[in-house]
Every structure is written in structure tokens, then in C-alpha cells.
Amino acid sequence: MQYTSKEVYEYISQQTNDPIVERKTCEVSGVQFPIYQSDLAFYDKISPVINGVKYQIPTPKLCPEERERRRLSFRNERKLYRRTCDASGKAIISIYSPDKPHKVYNPKIWRSDSRDPMDYGRDFDFSRGFFEQFSELLIKVPKLGILNMQSENSEYSNRSNSNKDCYLVFMSSYSENSLYGTFIQKSQSCIDCLQATHSVHCYECYDIEGCTQIHYSNHCSDCSFSSYLDYCHGCSYCYGCDNLRNKQYYIFNKQYTKEEYERILPTITKEQVEQAKQNIQRESTLVRCENCVGTDIVDSKNCYKCYGGFEAIDSKYLLNFADTKDCYDCTAFGHNCAMNIENIAGEEDYMVGFTFSTVRTHHVWYSMNCYDSSYLFGCDGLRNKQYCIFNKQYTKEEYEVLVAKIIGHMQQTGERGEFFPSSMSSFGYNETVANEYYPISKEESRNLGFAWMDQEYPINIPENAQMIRAKDINNDINTIDDDITNKIILCEDTEKPFRIVRPELDFYRKHQLPLPKKHPDVRHEERVMRRKSRNLFLINCSICGKPELSSYSPTESSKIICSECLEKSTN
Incomplete structure (x- = not known):
């Protein structure tokens, strides 16, 4: 497990003119992490105001990496199981394995009026902690088997919406005819891709934007009819190239005529391609960004320690995001989200905090799986509700009085300002995305308080299948x-x-x-292994020696150059 170094934090402070006002020690890792002046301003800005009183959100107890891992431990994206719908008795595909204690419904029933999650409402007990009581509520309220909204002929997809004719795509939206992909956004006919946006007919690519018919390529934008590209922009008919801009008919970064290109291309061996990969690498991948620190970011401004997303403004500590503003510590979320803190899997949310899988909500806190609702606190599985606490209805006045008391209670118990503990997750660590970004062994997971999925379910293979x-x-x-x-x-x-x-x-x-x-x-x-580290290192450019932040460790063998030297070398 790699944590951001003190030198990197201080470099960010210097470069952004954002003073470090406090240094804290992470309660999990024991490493130091800073609180910047801008952090205090954000926590103040997003703190809820109830009856004219602001209830200040405290600074976090965990470092950014452990906060992210905690959120990810709640998110099962890709592990699908066959189980029985507890409402209809029919077989369904679900992210919840048959051994899970929850009742699980198919999406149509879960979203219908035939169920009422308010039936599970309860009073808050001030003699007990918030998380303990909320965990009990989570076990009782039926769960949505799979999250796949407004899609057509795309049943085997999860955490996705508005797709058509897609198969086994995850965390993907507004795409068509795509298969085996993750974070496919507004794309068509992309297969085996990870993080593809506005792209068409692409195969085995990672982090591409605006590309057409490129294969086996990474970190490319506006490229077409090419293969084995890295860090290229505006290129077409190129093969085995890196760090090129607006080029045509290049092979291994060498210019050819159209006729030469077409003659040489069929003769290239796999060994030549592998050799060409040992190239100079740039310090980060930021496309049309202003004042951003991180990697794989597109069309964003004033974002720090953000990774894998596009169209974000004034945000920090994000992972896999789209169209967000004023958000901190959020993961796999977006599409018109603003003023979010510790939100995972949210969409079209405003002023929400410490939430999981909330959609089109505002002023929602410490809740899960809620849709089209507002002014909720400690709720699960609600739709079209407001002024509810622990799935129980209150008047506006009653809600405000009780929420204020619960916040005070959480402040005393030390739960205020923290996301749900990983022990409340429905999934084993090895079922979740946490294991992709922060892989650990079964023994390590138990020592850190995570569950582990031991049960293996047989794969249904038709009889007499060849x-x-x-x-x-x-x-x-x-x-x-x-x-x-x-x-x-x-x-x-x-x-x-x-x-x-x-x-x-x-x-x-x-x-x-x-x-x-x-x-x-x-x-x-x-x-996933091709994906760069979600960490930053302070390195010196291999050409000019200027200090830069990079997702590549200084110990890596490849040369790492800054953006200025890269532009000079490619122009």
C-alpha cells in the first residue's frame, strides 16, 4: 500500500498557494496527511444549516487513500450471481450472492409501489451508536438486485444506465453495442475497454477520449484507425507510437508514406511491438485541463488528487467521475453532482454527504440506495420521500429538531464526519473494487476489519456443451x-x-x-494492471530537471518528462 508522501503534499501546497493548516495522523495507516486551508473552506461550505444553526463537519480521521479504500469496500461492480428474487421467487441476476442475509428484489419490483421501505422504519436510540443502528436497518430493508436503469437489451450490466445492446459493461452510461467494458461513457461498439469516452469501434483500450477504431492503445484522444498507441493525440493511421501529435502514417514514431505504411504494417512482429513500449513517458495525463493535479482527467478545472474522469470543477480526492462541481472524497459518481462529500455511486446529487448509491437527491446524509428524495438522514431504499430519519416519516419541524440531536450524538460518539465503517459492507473485500485498487490477501483483509468472500458458486454450463x-x-x-x-x-x-x-x-x-x-x-x-498508480510522486524531468508530480515512481525504468519538454519533443 503506497501513501502520498509529505514532499508531494508540500509541493501541492506551494504550487497552488494553499497553506497546510494542520497535519493529522491516519487512524488506520499511521501516516501523516495534511489539512489545507481550502479543505477547511470546503468543510465549512458543505456543513448543513438547520434552523439557522450551522453544524460544522469535522476534518477526516483517515488519510485520502484509506478514505477511498473504505468507500470502495462497499462497491461490488463486477461480481454477478444467480439467485432467487425474494419477492417473486423467480431467478434473477444480482450483485448479492445467495448466501447474503438481505432480501433481494429484481429491479422492476424494487422500483414498484408493491414494496414500502417505510415498513422498516424505526426510532433512533440515543443510548447506542448511529452506525450500529443503521447497520440493523440495512439488513432488514430489501435490496435492489442490480443497478441498471433506462437501458435496452443490456440486462447483464451493473452500475449502468441509458445503454442499448450492451453486454457485461459496468459503470457505463449512454453507450451502445459495447461489451466487457468498465466506465464506457457515450461510446459505441467498444469491446474490452476501460475508461472510454465519446469513442467508436475501439478494442482493448484504456483511457481514450474521442477515438475511432483504435486498438490496443492507452491514454489517447482524437485518434483513429491506429493500433498500439500511447499518449497520442489527433493521430490517424499510426502503429506502435507514443507521444505523437496530429500525425499520419507513422510506425514506431517514424514517418512513412501511405504506400510504405500499408506495405510495412503486415510484416511487424509482436516482439517489435513489445520493444517499442519501452519509451519515454510523460508525467501525467491531463487533457484540456486547467490547474489540475492527478491523472487521466479531461476538461476539468481546479481539481487536486483526482483520477479517471471528466468535466469536474473545484474538487478534490475524486476517483472515476463525470460532470461534477465542488465535491470532495467521492468515487464512481457524477452526471450533474455538486456539493458532495464522501459520496460513492451517486448521480445528480446536490448537498449530500456520507452516502452510497443515491440518485437525484439533495440534502441527504448518511443514507444508502435512495432515489428522487430530499432531506433524509440515515435512510435506506427510499424513493420520492422527504423529511425521513431511519425510514420513518417526520414533519419538517420534527425532522430538523431530531437531526440536530442525532448530529450532536454522533459528535460525541466520534461517528460524525466519517463514512460508514467497512464492517457494514454487504460484500467481501475480494468482491469489491477495493481489491482492484488496493489488493490484499485474505489474512490482511481480516486484520484490517474487512470481510472476505470464501464461497464459490458453480458456473452453469449447458449439458452436452462442447x-x-x-x-x-x-x-x-x-x-x-x-x-x-x-x-x-x-x-x-x-x-x-x-x-x-x-x-x-x-x-x-x-x-x-x-x-x-x-x-x-x-x-x-x-x-487494470495497465492503469497508472493512483498515487503521485515528486520526480525530476529526465530532460530539463524541473520537479514535477507524476503517477510514475522515480524507481521505474522508463524516462519521465514534464509537459513542457514533451510538447517540445512532439512539435
């Missing part, structure tokens, strides 16, 4: 028959079975790509 080993599949897509979609392929790494679906086969044929030899989960894990 199984083939991945190594026996021809790499030439033109030799593959249609009946491959009826066969079960055994992953070359894990022997875990998987299938090729028809839209996928059509895509490979159209783009003359070989069939994958690895299970979709393994392919996703490999893309």
Missing part, C-alpha cells in the same frame, strides 16, 4: 465458424469457461481481430 481449450483456437479470424458461439472456451490462464457472443464475433470479423484466449475477468484484470 468445450475447447483457448490454445486450440486459430488466431486467424477468417477460419472461425459461426458455431464458435455455441462452444465453451477454457481460459488459457485460469481454465475458467467463457463464451463468444454473436455481436462480439461480428466485431472481430469486421476488424480482423483474433478471438480472445482469456476469460473476460482476466482481460479486465490485465487492463
Whole structure:
């Protein structure tokens, strides 16, 4: 586990003219982390005002990395299970495995008027802690089996909305004909991609924006008809290149004519591609950003320690975000969110804090799985409600009096200003995204207070299905028959079975790509490994020596250069 160094925090303070006003010690890691002047201003700005009294949110007890890990430990994106809907008795696909203690409903029933989460309402007990009581409420209120809203023919997707004809995409929105992807936004026909925005016909890419028909590429924008690119912008018909701007017909960063390019391209070997990857790397990936610190950020302003997202303003400590303003410590959220703190999986939220999976809400605190609601405190599973506490209805006046008392109680118990403890998560650490960003062993997870999923459920393979080993599949897509979609392929790494679906086969044929030899989960894990560190290091540019912040550690073998030197080298 890597934590941000004191030198990096101080460098950010100097560069942004934002004084460090306090240094705290993380209660989990024991490392020091700063409180900036701007942090105090934000905490003051977002602190709720009730009956004319401001209830100040205290500064956090955990460092940014541990705060993020805690949030991620609540988020199961990709682990899907077959279980029974507790309302209809029918089989459903769910993120909750059959052994979980919750009642789980299919989305249609969960969103219908046939259930009333207010039936589980209860009074707050001031002799006990808030989190203990809220945990009991969470167990009782039925859960939404899978979150997939306003989508068409995209049933096998989670944490997604407004998609059409998509399969096994996660945390994706407004996309079509895409498969096996995560954070696919406003894109079409993208397969095996991680973090693709406004892109079309792309394959095995990570962190791309505005690209068309590029394959096996990372950190690219406005590129087309190219493969094996890194850190390129505005390039077309390029192969095996890095750090190019507005170029055509380049192979391994060397210019060719159109005729030479088309003649040489079929002769390139895999070994040549691997060798070309050992190149100069830039210090970060910021596209059309102003005054930002982090990586993989697009069209943002005044954002610090933010990673993987676009269109954010005046925010800090974000991960996987879209269209946000004035937000701190939020993860996998966005689309018109403002004034959020410690929010994970929120959408169109305003003035919310310490929440999980809230959509179109405002003035909601310490709540989960609530939609189209306002003025909630400690609620779960509500829709179209206001002035509720622990799923119980109050008048506006009653609500304000009781919330003020509960806030005071939480201040005394030390729960105020903190996200839910990981012990309240419905999932094992190894089921959640936390294990992607901060992988640990089963023993380590138990020592840190996380649960662990030990139960393995059998994969439903049809009787008499023909199984083939991945190594026996021809790499030439033109030799593959249609009946491959009826066969079960055994992953070359894990022997875990998987299938090729028809839209996928059509895509490979159209783009003359070989069939994958690895299970979709393994392919996703490999893309995750290509993702840069969600940490920052203070390095010196390999060319000019100027200090810069980079997501690459100084111990890495690749040369790291600053943005100014990169621009000079590519112009």
C-alpha cells in the first residue's frame, strides 16, 4: 500500500498557494496527511444549516487513500450471481450472492409501489451508536438486485444506465453495442475497454477520449484507425507510437508514406511491438485541463488528487467521475453532482454527504440506495420521500429538531464526519473494487476489519456443451465458424469457461481481430494492471530537471518528462 508522501503534499501546497493548516495522523495507516486551508473552506461550505444553526463537519480521521479504500469496500461492480428474487421467487441476476442475509428484489419490483421501505422504519436510540443502528436497518430493508436503469437489451450490466445492446459493461452510461467494458461513457461498439469516452469501434483500450477504431492503445484522444498507441493525440493511421501529435502514417514514431505504411504494417512482429513500449513517458495525463493535479482527467478545472474522469470543477480526492462541481472524497459518481462529500455511486446529487448509491437527491446524509428524495438522514431504499430519519416519516419541524440531536450524538460518539465503517459492507473485500485498487490477501483483509468472500458458486454450463481449450483456437479470424458461439472456451490462464457472443464475433470479423484466449475477468484484470498508480510522486524531468508530480515512481525504468519538454519533443 503506497501513501502520498509529505514532499508531494508540500509541493501541492506551494504550487497552488494553499497553506497546510494542520497535519493529522491516519487512524488506520499511521501516516501523516495534511489539512489545507481550502479543505477547511470546503468543510465549512458543505456543513448543513438547520434552523439557522450551522453544524460544522469535522476534518477526516483517515488519510485520502484509506478514505477511498473504505468507500470502495462497499462497491461490488463486477461480481454477478444467480439467485432467487425474494419477492417473486423467480431467478434473477444480482450483485448479492445467495448466501447474503438481505432480501433481494429484481429491479422492476424494487422500483414498484408493491414494496414500502417505510415498513422498516424505526426510532433512533440515543443510548447506542448511529452506525450500529443503521447497520440493523440495512439488513432488514430489501435490496435492489442490480443497478441498471433506462437501458435496452443490456440486462447483464451493473452500475449502468441509458445503454442499448450492451453486454457485461459496468459503470457505463449512454453507450451502445459495447461489451466487457468498465466506465464506457457515450461510446459505441467498444469491446474490452476501460475508461472510454465519446469513442467508436475501439478494442482493448484504456483511457481514450474521442477515438475511432483504435486498438490496443492507452491514454489517447482524437485518434483513429491506429493500433498500439500511447499518449497520442489527433493521430490517424499510426502503429506502435507514443507521444505523437496530429500525425499520419507513422510506425514506431517514424514517418512513412501511405504506400510504405500499408506495405510495412503486415510484416511487424509482436516482439517489435513489445520493444517499442519501452519509451519515454510523460508525467501525467491531463487533457484540456486547467490547474489540475492527478491523472487521466479531461476538461476539468481546479481539481487536486483526482483520477479517471471528466468535466469536474473545484474538487478534490475524486476517483472515476463525470460532470461534477465542488465535491470532495467521492468515487464512481457524477452526471450533474455538486456539493458532495464522501459520496460513492451517486448521480445528480446536490448537498449530500456520507452516502452510497443515491440518485437525484439533495440534502441527504448518511443514507444508502435512495432515489428522487430530499432531506433524509440515515435512510435506506427510499424513493420520492422527504423529511425521513431511519425510514420513518417526520414533519419538517420534527425532522430538523431530531437531526440536530442525532448530529450532536454522533459528535460525541466520534461517528460524525466519517463514512460508514467497512464492517457494514454487504460484500467481501475480494468482491469489491477495493481489491482492484488496493489488493490484499485474505489474512490482511481480516486484520484490517474487512470481510472476505470464501464461497464459490458453480458456473452453469449447458449439458452436452462442447468445450475447447483457448490454445486450440486459430488466431486467424477468417477460419472461425459461426458455431464458435455455441462452444465453451477454457481460459488459457485460469481454465475458467467463457463464451463468444454473436455481436462480439461480428466485431472481430469486421476488424480482423483474433478471438480472445482469456476469460473476460482476466482481460479486465490485465487492463487494470495497465492503469497508472493512483498515487503521485515528486520526480525530476529526465530532460530539463524541473520537479514535477507524476503517477510514475522515480524507481521505474522508463524516462519521465514534464509537459513542457514533451510538447517540445512532439512539435
